[in-house]
Amino acid sequence: xxxxxxxxxxxxxxxxxxxxxxxxxxxxxxxxxxxxxxxxxxxxxxxxxxxxxxxxxxxxxxxxxxxxxxxxxxxxxxxxxxxxxxxxxxxxxxxxxxxxxxxxxxxxxxxxxxxxxxxxxxxxxxxxxxxxxxxxxxxxxxxxxxxxxxxxxxxxxxxxxxxxxxxxxxxxxxxxxxxxxxxxxxxxxxxxxxxxxxxxxxxxxxxxxxxxxxxxxxxxxxxxxxxxxxxxxxxxxxxxxxxxxxxxxxxxxxxxxxxxxxxxxxxxxxxxx
Numbered sequence: 001x002x003x004x005x006x007x008x009x010x011x012x013x014x015x016x017x018x019x020x021x022x023x024x025x026x027x028x029x030x031x032x033x034x035x036x037x038x039x040x041x042x043x044x045x046x047x048x049x050x051x052x053x054x055x056x057x058x059x060x061x062x063x064x065x066x067x068x069x070x071x072x073x074x075x076x077x078x079x080x081x082x083x084x085x086x087x088x089x090x091x092x093x094x095x096x097x098x099x100x101x102x103x104x105x106x107x108x109x110x111x112x113x114x115x116x117x118x119x120x121x122x123x124x125x126x127x128x129x130x131x132x133x134x135x136x137x138x139x140x141x142x143x144x145x146x147x148x149x150x151x152x153x154x155x156x157x158x159x160x161x162x163x164x165x166x167x168x169x170x171x172x173x174x175x176x177x178x179x180x181x182x183x184x185x186x187x188x189x190x191x192x193x194x195x196x197x198x199x200x201x202x203x204x205x206x207x208x209x210x211x212x213x214x215x216x217x218x219x220x221x222x223x224x225x226x227x228x229x230x231x232x233x234x235x236x237x238x239x240x241x242x243x244x245x246x247x248x249x250x251x252x253x254x255x256x257x258x259x260x261x262x263x264x265x266x267x268x269x270x271x272x273x
Contacts (some may be wrong), residue, residue, distance in 0.1 A: 001029035004083040005061070006074055007053075008035065013089060017262055018125035020087035021057045023118060024155045026127065029085065031061035036070040036076060036080070043067070072107045075112055084269060087118040110257055110266060119257060119264045124232055130158050131221055132235040134198060135252070143237035143267040144198060151207040156232075158209035160198055161225055162191070163218040181213040219255045226262060234264045 005020040007013045024031050033050050037043055043065050050063045066073040078086060082138040088106060110117050144160065151158050162182070184192050185199075196209055202209040214221040226234065236253050257264055 001027050001085070002033050002083045003027075003029045003085045003087055004034055004074075005031050005079060005087045006034045006036075008070070008089060014121050015125060016087060016089040017053060017056070018123075019118065019120040022125050022127055023085070023087065023150075025058040025092070026150055027085075028153070031057060031059065032064055033057075033061045034066070034074070035063045036066045036068065036073045037129045038067070040067050040273060057136055068272045072120075074103055078113060078115060083115055085116050085118060086113050087120065090119055090121050093128055105257070107254075111254075116268045117266045119266070121217040121261065121263045122167070123148045125156055126261070127156050127232050129229070129231045130156050130233045130235060131219075131222075131226065131229070131231040132158060133161050133163075133237075134194070134257075135162075135178065135218070141198075141201070143235050143265075144201060146147060146265070146267045147235045148201060148207060148209075151209070152205055158202065158207055159229070159231070160202070160209065161212070161222060162213055163221045164191070164213060164215045181211060182214060219259070222252075222256060223259060223261075226260065231262055234260050234262055236264065238266055238268045 003020060005017065005024070005053075007016050016131045020031070023029070033054060035046060035050065037046055046065055047063065054061050054063065064077070066077065074086070074088075077083075086109075088109060090106060106119070110119065127150065130144055130147050132152065134144060147158055147160075150156060166179075185196060186192070199211055202211075212225070214225065222234075225231075234256065236256055238253060253266060257266060
C-alpha cells in the first residue's frame with residue numbers, strides 16, 4: 001500500500017498532512033510527500049520544509065518535488081502505477097457565503113485519478129466514525145470493503161447508509177407509510193439481499209457497525225445524515241466502465257465530493273495492505 005500525499009502551500013496543507021498520515025498509519029501504507037513548484041528556483045527551500053514535515057509522520061516518507069502545472073504533474077506521477085491512494089486538500093473556493101466548493105483543479109484530479117482519492121477537509125484528522133454509502137445491489141462492494149478494512153485496523157465505528165426512493169408527498173408525515181429497515185430486510189428484493197450481504201460482511205469482520213435506511217434524494221439525505229451525526233469520514237464508491245478501463249463518478253459522487261463538510265474518500269480500487 002502506497003499513499004501519494006500531495007500538499008501545497010495553501011492553508012489546507014497541514015490538515016492534508018495530518019489526515020494523510022492518520023490514514024497511512026491505519027493502513028500501514030508507505031508515504032510519498034509530493035508537491036509541485038512553479039519553477040525549480042524554489043525547490044531547495046521547499047525540500048527543507050518537506051523534511052521538517054517528514055519528521056511528524058508515522059514513518060519516514062519519500063520526498064518528491066515536481067515543477068510545472070499541479071494538475072498535470074500529479075496525474076503524471078499517478079501514471080507510474082506505484083500508488084493505491086492519492087491524498088489531496090480541498091483547494092476550495094467560495095461561491096456563496098454558506099457554500100464552499102472544490103476548485104476546478106481538484107475536481108478534475110478527482111475525476112481523472114486512476115486510483116482512490118482522499119480529500120482532506122477541515123481540521124479534524126482523527127478517524128473514529130465512518131459513514132459509507134451504498135446505492136444498492138447495482139454497486140460494487142469496494143467502498144464497503146475499504147471501510148471495513150479501515151475499521152479493522154483502527155477503533156472506528158462504521159455506519160452503512162442506503163437511501164431508498166422518496167416517500168410520495170401525499171404520504172409525508174405518515175410514519176406508517178415509510179418502509180423501515182426491518183421491513184425491507186424481511187423481503188427478497190435485490191436491495192434487501194444486498195443489505196443482508198452487507199450486514200454479513202460487518203458481522204464477519206467483527207467491527208462495530210450498523211445499517212441505516214433513509215428515504216429521499218441521495219445527495220440530500222447523505223448530507224443531512226452527516227449534519228445530524230458526528231462522522232469523521234465519508235466513503236463513497238465509483239463505478240467502473242465495462243467498455244473502457246476507467247472509473248466513472250456519477251452525479252451523486254461528484255456532488256458529495258463538493259458539498260460534504262467532512263473529509264471524503266472516493267474508492268476506485270480496493271484499499272488493502
